[in-house]
Amino acid sequence: MAHDTRAKTLPADLGAPDFVNGWKSRSLLVGVVFSVIAAGLAFADGSIEHVLRAWVLGLMLTFGFSVGGLALLMVQYCSGGKWGLLLRRPLEAMSRTLPVVFVYWVVVALEMKRLYLWAQVSDVAAALKSGFINEVQAHCIEFKRPMLNPGAFVGVSLLCFAIWAYYSWRLTSLGLKRDSDSESNTPYWIKKLENISGPGIVVYSLTMTAAAIYWVMSLDPTWYSSVYGLLFLVGQGYSVLALGIIVSVSLSKAEPFKTVLRQVEQHDLGKLTFAFVMLNIYLAFAQFLIIWSGNSPEEIPWYLDRIRGHWGVIITLDFIFHWLIPFSLLLSRDIKRNKKRLVRVCQWIVFAKAFDLFWLIEPNFKDAARNLHFSWGILEYAAVPVAMTAFWIAFFCTRLQSRPLVQTNDPHVAEILEPEHVHA
Amino acid sequence: MPPREGTYGLLAEFETPGDLIRAARQARQDGWRRLDCYTPYPVEEAAEAIGFHRNKVPLVTLVGGLMGLAAMFSLETWISVLAFPLNIGGRPTYSWPAFIVPAYEWTILWAGLSAAFGMLALNGLPALYHPLFNAPNFRDGATSDKFFLCLEALDPKFDRVEAKAYLESFQPVSVVEVEY
Numbered sequence: 177m178a179h180d181t182r183a184k185t186l187p188a189d190l191g192a193p194d195f196v197n198g199w200k201s202r203s204l205l206v207g208v209v210f211s212v213i214a215a216g217l218a219f220a221d222g223s224i225e226h227v228l229r230a231w232v233l234g235l236m237l238t239f240g241f242s243v244g245g246l247a248l249l250m251v252q253y254c255s256g257g258k259w260g261l262l263l264r265r266p267l268e269a270m271s272r273t274l275p276v277v278f279v280y281w282v283v284v285a286l287e288m289k290r291l292y293l294w295a296q297v298s299d300v301a302a303a304l305k306s307g308f309i310n311e312v313q314a315h316c317i318e319f320k321r322p323m324l325n326p327g328a329f330v331g332v333s334l335l336c337f338a339i340w341a342y343y344s345w346r347l348t349s350l351g352l353k354r355d356s357d358s359e360s361n362t363p364y365w366i367k368k369l370e371n372i373s374g375p376g377i378v379v380y381s382l383t384m385t386a387a388a389i390y391w392v393m394s395l396d397p398t399w400y401s402s403v404y405g406l407l408f409l410v411g412q413g414y415s416v417l418a419l420g421i422i423v424s425v426s427l428s429k430a431e432p433f434k435t436v437l438r439q440v441e442q443h444d445l446g447k448l449t450f451a452f453v454m455l456n457i458y459l460a461f462a463q464f465l466i467i468w469s470g471n472s473p474e475e476i477p478w479y480l481d482r483i484r485g486h487w488g489v490i491i492t493l494d495f496i497f498h499w500l501i502p503f504s505l506l507l508s509r510d511i512k513r514n515k516k517r518l519v520r521v522c523q524w525i526v527f528a529k530a531f532d533l534f535w536l537i538e539p540n541f542k543d544a545a546r547n548l549h550f551s552w553g554i555l556e557y558a559a560v561p562v563a564m565t566a567f568w569i570a571f572f573c574t575r576l577q578s579r580p581l582v583q584t585n586d587p588h589v590a591e592i593l594e595p596e597h598v599h600a
Numbered sequence: 601m602p603p604r605e606g607t608y609g610l611l612a613e614f615e616t617p618g619d620l621i622r623a624a625r626q627a628r629q630d631g632w633r634r635l636d637c638y639t640p641y642p643v644e645e646a647a648e649a650i651g652f653h654r655n656k657v658p659l660v661t662l663v664g665g666l667m668g669l670a671a672m673f674s675l676e677t678w679i680s681v682l683a684f685p686l687n688i689g690g691r692p693t694y695s696w697p698a699f700i701v702p703a704y705e706w707t708i709l710w711a712g713l714s715a716a717f718g719m720l721a722l723n724g725l726p727a728l729y730h731p732l733f734n735a736p737n738f739r740d741g742a743t744s745d746k747f748f749l750c751l752e753a754l755d756p757k758f759d760r761v762e763a764k765a766y767l768e769s770f771q772p773v774s775v776v777e778v779e780y
Contacts, residue, residue, distance in 0.1 A: 509658070
């Protein structure tokens with residue numbers, strides 16, 4: 177019997193479907209509503225202190241989507257695989273949202289003095305004398321001054337943004353060029369993108385670590401952890417994959433993703449997310465176990481700030497939200513192969529990431545350390561990041577609409593159009 | 601038990617997994633229930649085509665993993681708290697963070713072993729004899745590049761002549777009768 181491939185054909189129009197406009201206007205609406213709520217909460221609280229803290233959370237979340245998207249794109253160019261064909265254009269769109277993240281960062285840079293103890297204290301001796309900081313803080317601020325000072329904060333961040341922007345621009349413009357080129361040149365493009373991405377991943381790990389240290393870890397100038405950058409790196413993989421799945425499954429209600437998204441690749445993406453769920457808890461627990469075993473007074477206060485005074489409830493919930501629930505659900509093959517359920521799990525993962533960031537950020541501040549208590553301000557964590565993410569999503573949708581959703585000059589295109597069992 | 605005799609079933613050989621799956625789907629749809637696919641590598645659609653949805657390997661793996669977890673965690677707790685309590689840096693004897701790593705390793709070890717041995721046991725392996733190996737084309741090709749569909753004689757619809765004609769309608773490479 178003749179070999180019957182029954183391959184599908186790629187639709188002529190590869191542009192984003194019309195309902196992306198709906199996503200855009202809905203997220204703009206959510207952004208506006210939550211901005212109003214955030215403003216109301218700030219008014220009720222009588223200060224913008226918590227707005228800024230929650231702003232850092234929103235910055236880290238959208239930064240994770242944007243630069244994490246760039247990183248996953250580079251990983252995909254190096255690793256290959258059919259799942260990448262689904263994600264490349266959404267990932268490109270994520271990496272091209274960097275301007276929004278930059279604007280978010282500018283606010284942090286401008287309000288540095290309200291957030292970072294090391295920026296606030298210029299005269300360490302006087303601050304120590306007045307009891308504003310303790311001896312450990314005084315020592316650390318003094319000792320880390322060459323690194324933790326406003327000039328270095330701005331300089332390093334700007335350098336990082338420049339590097340990310342360069343990689344994002346280079347990869348996304350070459351991606352377009354590749355599509356307009358003839359098929360005979362495909363091997364050249366595969367090699368070229370691989371050669372840019374390989375070193376790019378290394379550069380990304382370094383710059384991302386620098387950003388995580390400056391923007392979040394330095395909120396507490398006394399503490400350090402060598403796995404901190406890696407924790408954020410894995411966290412970005414975790415949330416970017418979740419967002420990527422949400423986007424590609426939601427797009428599959430219409431062409432072109434209706435044709436392109438097969439169950440096999442969806443299952444693969446679910447498995448990859450599962451791996452990141454595991455790696456995430458592995459690193460987070462490893463850091464805890466090492467510090468717990470060492471039990472040294474320089475290191476444990478950071479954890480005590482985050483366990484005592486009712487924070488134990490939050491860290492327990494964090495463990496359940498961040499690991500136990502996604503882990504248990506993603507174990508199931510049926511959930512990974514079911515579009516609706518997989519999307520639900522991925523939405524949960526994004527929420528869990530934000531919850532984890534809350535646990536990381538809030539206890540850095542004197543009034544909250546070892547003292548989880550209610551104030552109108554703390555509710556900002558449920559308002560500001562939602563508004564920031566919503567605006568980010570609106571921009572992301574614009575980026576998504578500006579290009580065809582599928583890269584066509586790729587040997588995997590033919591494979592992904594074939595019925596699933598041919599390669600099973 | 602006396603040795604079984606007679607026809608085990610009819611074996612059709614296909615060149616591609618696609619042909620096999622189409623034939624298997626049709627046969628299932630036409631009411632065949634005692635049938636099986638044989639492929640040189642896992643073809644999930646072949647299992648689906650003959651109406652095979654679930655197996656118990658995931659359950660065996662889960663139970664094995666949980667048993668490993670419980671066993672190691674209890675062992676560590678028993679040693680540290682009851683059998684040989686030691687003061688290590690002033691920590692409580694029940695120091696659960698230190699117990700996690702071995703318990704985790706045992707979870708993986710037991711889940712892995714349960715998956716492997718559970719799969720073999722549920723497949724009825726090791727089996728010393730299977731009638732299909734009486735067919736020379738099955739012996740030579742089943743593990744390299746041939747795809748087989750077998751209609752078993754136990755099926756109430758089975759009739760040697762009609763079943764042979766039925767299988768031939770799928771235009772396979774060959775249809776052979778397999779003896780016990």
